[in-house]
Amino acid sequence: MNAEVRPIKTAAESALAASFGAAKAALPGAGSVAALREEAFGRFERHGLPSRRVEDWKYTDLRAAMRDALPLAGAPDALARARVKQAGALLAELEARRIVFVDGAFVAELSDLADLEPGLAVGSMAAALATGDPLIAAHLGKVAPSEDVAIALNTAFMGDGAVIRVAAGAALARPIHLVFGNSGLRPAAIFPRSLIVVEQGARAMVVESHEGPAECADQVNAAVELAVGDEAHFDHVKLTGAGAGALHLWTLMANVGARARFNAFLFTTGGAVVRNQLFVRFAGEDTVAGIRGATLLKGSQHADVTLFADHAAPACTSREMFKSVLDDSGRSIFQGKIIVRRGAQKTDARMATHALLLTDTAEADNKPELEIYADDVQCGHGATAGSLDQDLLFYLKARGIPDKEAETLLIQAFVGEAVDGIEHAGLRDALMDHVAGWLQARA
Amino acid sequence: MSLLEIKNLHVEVDGKKILNGLDLTVEKGSVHAIMGPNGSGKSTLAHVLAGKPNYTVTQGQVLFEGEDVLALKPHERAAKGIFLAFQYPMEIPGVATFNFLKAALNAQRKYRGEPELPTPEFLKRVREVAGKLGIEPDMLRRPVNMGFSGGEKKRNEIMQMALLAPRLCVLDETDSGLDIDALKIVAEGVNHLRSPERGFIVITHYQRLLNYIVPDVVHVLARGRIVRTGGKEIALELEAEGYAQYQEDAA
Numbered sequence: 001m002n003a004e005v006r007p008i009k010t011a012a013e014s015a016l017a018a019s020f021g022a023a024k025a026a027l028p029g030a031g032s033v034a035a036l037r038e039e040a041f042g043r044f045e046r047h048g049l050p051s052r053r054v055e056d057w058k059y060t061d062l063r064a065a066m067r068d069a070l071p072l073a074g075a076p077d078a079l080a081r082a083r084v085k086q087a088g089a090l091l092a093e094l095e096a097r098r099i100v101f102v103d104g105a106f107v108a109e110l111s112d113l114a115d116l117e118p119g120l121a122v123g124s125m126a127a128a129l130a131t132g133d134p135l136i137a138a139h140l141g142k143v144a145p146s147e148d149v150a151i152a153l154n155t156a157f158m159g160d161g162a163v164i165r166v167a168a169g170a171a172l173a174r175p176i177h178l179v180f181g182n183s184g185l186r187p188a189a190i191f192p193r194s195l196i197v198v199e200q201g202a203r204a205m206v207v208e209s210h211e212g213p214a215e216c217a218d219q220v221n222a223a224v225e226l227a228v229g230d231e232a233h234f235d236h237v238k239l240t241g242a243g244a245g246a247l248h249l250w251t252l253m254a255n256v257g258a259r260a261r262f263n264a265f266l267f268t269t270g271g272a273v274v275r276n277q278l279f280v281r282f283a284g285e286d287t288v289a290g291i292r293g294a295t296l297l298k299g300s301q302h303a304d305v306t307l308f309a310d311h312a313a314p315a316c317t318s319r320e321m322f323k324s325v326l327d328d329s330g331r332s333i334f335q336g337k338i339i340v341r342r343g344a345q346k347t348d349a350r351m352a353t354h355a356l357l358l359t360d361t362a363e364a365d366n367k368p369e370l371e372i373y374a375d376d377v378q379c380g381h382g383a384t385a386g387s388l389d390q391d392l393l394f395y396l397k398a399r400g401i402p403d404k405e406a407e408t409l410l411i412q413a414f415v416g417e418a419v420d421g422i423e424h425a426g427l428r429d430a431l432m433d434h435v436a437g438w439l440q441a442r443a
Numbered sequence: 444m445s446l447l448e449i450k451n452l453h454v455e456v457d458g459k460k461i462l463n464g465l466d467l468t469v470e471k472g473s474v475h476a477i478m479g480p481n482g483s484g485k486s487t488l489a490h491v492l493a494g495k496p497n498y499t500v501t502q503g504q505v506l507f508e509g510e511d512v513l514a515l516k517p518h519e520r521a522a523k524g525i526f527l528a529f530q531y532p533m534e535i536p537g538v539a540t541f542n543f544l545k546a547a548l549n550a551q552r553k554y555r556g557e558p559e560l561p562t563p564e565f566l567k568r569v570r571e572v573a574g575k576l577g578i579e580p581d582m583l584r585r586p587v588n589m590g591f592s593g594g595e596k597k598r599n600e601i602m603q604m605a606l607l608a609p610r611l612c613v614l615d616e617t618d619s620g621l622d623i624d625a626l627k628i629v630a631e632g633v634n635h636l637r638s639p640e641r642g643f644i645v646i647t648h649y650q651r652l653l654n655y656i657v658p659d660v661v662h663v664l665a666r667g668r669i670v671r672t673g674g675k676e677i678a679l680e681l682e683a684e685g686y687a688q689y690q691e692d693a694a
Contacts, residue, residue, distance in 0.1 A: 390496065395533040398493045399543075399603065400521035400551035409546060413537025413586075 013048055015069035019189070020156055023072055027159065029129030029136075036141050040155035047149045059333040059365050060304040062149070065247055065273045070219050072157065073188035076102035081110065084181025088209050090241070090434055094426050096177035096207060097122075103183050103218075104190035105160045110179075119170025119202065125161035125193050135165055139195055143225040144253035144281050151251050154223040158193035161222075164206065165196075168229070171203035175424065180222070182212030182243055190245075192222040196236075200229040200257070205424060206236050210250070211270060212243030220245040223253065230257035230284055235423060237265045240303070244271035251277040258284025258313065265422050266293035266322075267431055268303045269438055275304040282309070282316040282344075289318040292421040294431070296438050297330030297362075304333040309351075311344045314374075320351035323418040325411055326362035327442060337369040340377050347377040355385040356414050358407075408439045444509050446471045446642040447611055452503035454484075454491050454667075461487040463667030464503070469611070472639040476653055477646045478678060479664035480686035485646045486530060488664070489615040492644075493527040494520050507611065521547075522554035524610030528600040528617050535587035540599070543587045544569055544606060551607060572605040576632050594625030601632040612636065613644045618652035630655030650682035665689040 009017070020041050027037065049066055050057035084102050099122060100110035106124035113122060128136050141155060162178050180192060198204055210220065228234045240248060248271040256262045266276050278291060295303045309318055324332035334353040355364030368381035388410055396406035415435050422428045447469040454462035461484045469475050479485050491498045492505065494517035505513050512520050535543065549559045560568070573583060576598045588596050597617055604612055614633065618626055633643070633656050645656055653661070653675060661678050663671040670689060671677065 392533050392535055394493075394495055394517060395529065395535070396543075396547075397517035398495075398521055398527050398529075399547035400518050400554065400607065401546055402518045402550060402554075403516065405546065405550060406518075409538055409543070410535070413535065416537045 010049060010063060012063075012066040012069045016153070017045070019069060019072060023157070027157065028126040031132070032137065033129050033140070037156045037158075040152045043147070044149055044152040044156060047152070050149055056306065056335070059335070060273065060275050060302070066219065070187050070189040072159070073103040073105070073190045073218075076105050076107065076183060080183035080185055081107055083183040083185070083213070084179070085110070087181035087211050088177055088179040090239070091177055091207060091209065091427070091430055093430060094175055094177065094207070094424075096175040098177045098179055099162055100179045100181065101160060101162075101192060102181050103188060104180070104192045106162075117170065117172050117174075119167035120172060121165040122176070123163045125163050125195065126159060128163045129158075133163065135163060135195065135197060139197060139225060139227060141225075143227050144255045144279050146253060146279055148251065148277065148279075150221055150249045150275070150277065151223055151253070154191050154193055154221050154251065157189070157191040157221075158223070159191050161192040161194035163195050166198045166202040166204045168199040169201045172205070175205040175207055175427075178206060178208040180208065180210040182210070182216045182218050182220070182245065184213040184216035184218065184243060187217035187246075189219045190221070192220070194224045196224065196226045198226075198228045198232045198234045201231040202229065203233045205234070207239070207427065208237070209239040209241060210244040210248065211239075211241035212245070214242045216243040216245060218245040219247045221249040223251045226252060226254040228254065228256040228260050228262050231259045232257065233261040235263045235265075237267065237422065237427060238276065240266070240268040240271050240274055240276065242270035244274065246272045248274045249277075250275070252279065254278070254280045256280065256282050256284070256287050256289065258286060260284065260287045262287065262289040263421065263423060264291045266295075266305060268293070268295040269297075269434065271301065271303065273302045275306065277306045279308045280310065282311050282313050282318070285313045285315045287313075287316045289316065290421045291318065291320045292418045293322045294415045294418045294435075295322070295324040295332050296415070296435065297324065297332060298327040298442075300329050302331045302333075305335070307334075307336040309336070309338045309349065311338065311340045311347045311349060314344050315346040316344070317348040318350075319421070320349070321418050321421060322353045323415055324355045324364060325358065325415060326355060326364060327358045329359070329361045329363075331363040331365070333365045334383075335367045336381070337371060338379060338381070340372040340374050340379060342373040344374050345376045347374065347379065349377075349379045351381040353383045354414070356411065357385060357387055408436075411439055412436065445469065445506075446508060448504075448506040450504045450506070452491070452505065453501045454487055455499045455501055456487065456497060461667055462491070465664075465668050467662065467669060469642040469644060471642055473659045474637065474643040474645060474656065476658035476661045476675075476678065477644060477664050478648065478650075478661060478681055480690055481648070483664045484667040485664055486615055489527055489613050489644075489646055492520075492525060492613055493517055518550065519554065521607075521609075522551040526604050526607060526609035526612050528597075528604055528612065528614045530616040530619060532588050532596040532600050534589050534591075536589055538587050540583045540585060540587050541569070544603065547603070548606060568606060572602050575605070575635065576602050577628060578602055593620035594622065594628075597621060597625065597629050598632070601629055605632065605636060610640065611642050611644070613646070615646050616648060617645070618647055618649060626652065627655060650678040653678045663689060
């Protein structure tokens with residue numbers, strides 16, 4: 001059997017086809033962008049929505065999670081804009097430059113574009129697509145190409161997002177905060193697409209937060225393309241907060257140059273069915289990277305981290321650490337693969353995933369993989385899943401710390417080990433405050 | 444009223460009888476040493492006083508200042524003034540010693556209806572007790588007991604004891620794994636805490652520790668009960684003759 005037999009289209013697949021047919025003429029960008037969309041939608045149609053029989057989607061059955069496809073979000077009205085005013089408040093103390101998107105669309109009057117630092121350019125993806133920005137022509141769809149179906153759908157439908165360029169040698173004093181606020185006014189499909197280009201020797205940090213009203217039923221499929229130049233130092237932090245969507249897919253496609261420093265962090269507490277994908281390619285030698293995350297789930301939340309760390313150049317060091325805390329019937333998934341290409345000698349990669357299950361009904365699925373084609377490398381992975389250590393709890397209680405507080409201390413310490421990988425102290429504190437709040441809300 | 448009164452205590456662990464009708468009374472201001480062969484139930488006694496789970500009391504009473512503490516949770520016992528210095532202190536990754544001490548002290552104060560200690564006052568007290576035990580400020584910033592040597596861990600236990608100022612201190616084989624210098628530091632720390640208001644139970648396998656922490660009373664624990672009580676001469680006798688006679692009795 002070499003021809004894959006595709007079953008009859010699901011309702012969601014048919015709705016997506018109809019939606020694409022109706023919307024494509026109005027989606028931003030003509031010529032090569034329109035061709036890119038067509039090509040991507042064709043790729044989606046060949047694969048369809050992946051079910052659990054597709055290995056990469058085994059633990060997050062997209063076909064089952066997407067019973068139907070929602071209509072594309074319209075331009076946000078005044079009410080929608082008003083609803084996301086408070087979005088991103090968690091990071092208020094960061095004094096970051098806020099760039100705000102409401103239901104996926106850039107909103108200039110809520111964004112801070114004043115006094116851009118020298119070397120920084122920030123704009124809207126929709127505008128860049130429409131005007132044929134040369135940065136788009138140079139990078140869009142080219143940074144780290146992938147066959148992934150979620151990316152194909154995002155490329156077909158991409159609406160708005162951020163386009164950020166940090167020129168060679170520029171060092172940004174303030175983090176950039178991309179605030180993606182869902183108004184939740186009517187259930188909609190949102191396809192944000194961002195492009196971040198950090199040129200040689202530049203220094204920048206981008207925090208991306210996705211949130212909305214807790215009951216938000218949106219289907220979000222966001223993607224970020226990221227090019228990190230040689231000797232650049234870039235940190236990316238993505239927060240998936242309450243109201244991030246009934247279905248929230250997000251993909252980072254990164255290509256990292258030589259002698260760079262790169263850190264990525266995923267912090268997930270919200271969304272009903274969430275999948276965060278990281279495709280990171282180390283294309284130049286001697287780069288040092290940290291790819292980490294913390295997930296805290298309760299109720300019946302489902303969150304999947306799928307990581308592909310591609311060591312294509314020699315002598316890069318990467319550390320991957322993902323932690324999840326699961327209450328009620330929360331379910332976390334970690335699929336992480338490190339690939340060391342032929343010739344990527346002296347690679348030093350270590351991947352760890354740890355899940356803390358607070359109930360008997362929580363579930364953690366961990367699938368770490370190594371694929372190594374070079375012979376002089378150091379690679380390892382470790383995975384654990386378990387409950388709180390009773391001996392540690394007793395030690396704390398024997399010192400007078402009550403039951404719940406003792407648990408809280410140990411859970412904070414567990415999460416803290418991952419959060420400590422974030423270089424920005426203010427952000428670390430903000431996230432740990434959020435963890436404390438999450439724990440306080442536990443019954 | 445006695446500080447601690449244990450009456451006919453029977454304890455099982457995993458269905459196995461460990462303590463078998465133990466009686467012990469500790470008065471305020473006194474230091475009681477409990478010696479005994481391995482497996483006699485010494486550590487079980489320490490754990491059951493602190494309220495460790497999975498230790499089932501099938502019979503008997505433990506009165507602390509007249510109150511039955513067996514129904515209390517571990518943190519309540521601690522707040523009332525029972526302190527266990529662990530034989531094997533736990534390493535707690537990610538919890539800085541300072542934060543741990545602060546959480547413990549303030550939780551106990553809160554339980555007793557006392558106000559939280561302001562941070563400057565807390566820091567002053569911690570530095571004072573740490574200094575006396577030769578604990579470097581850097582160790583206080585590190586996660587609890589992580590990477591500490593055996594001696595450092597035991598000193599850390601005594602520092603916690605000094606800071607929390609309990610009424611009853613239970614030292615479970617605090618001498619195990621210590622060289623003579625560390626033993627002296629720990630013993631000095633304990634002696635410093637001796638007071639007319641405070642009682643001690645010093646559990647040890649060896650007489651050596653009792654050269655430095657001189658007990659008022661020595662008990663021999665064998666087969667889950669106190670089989671002999673006397674002065675410190677018992678310790679010397681055991682050092683010379685070993686526990687053979689108590690183990691033979693079992694046969």
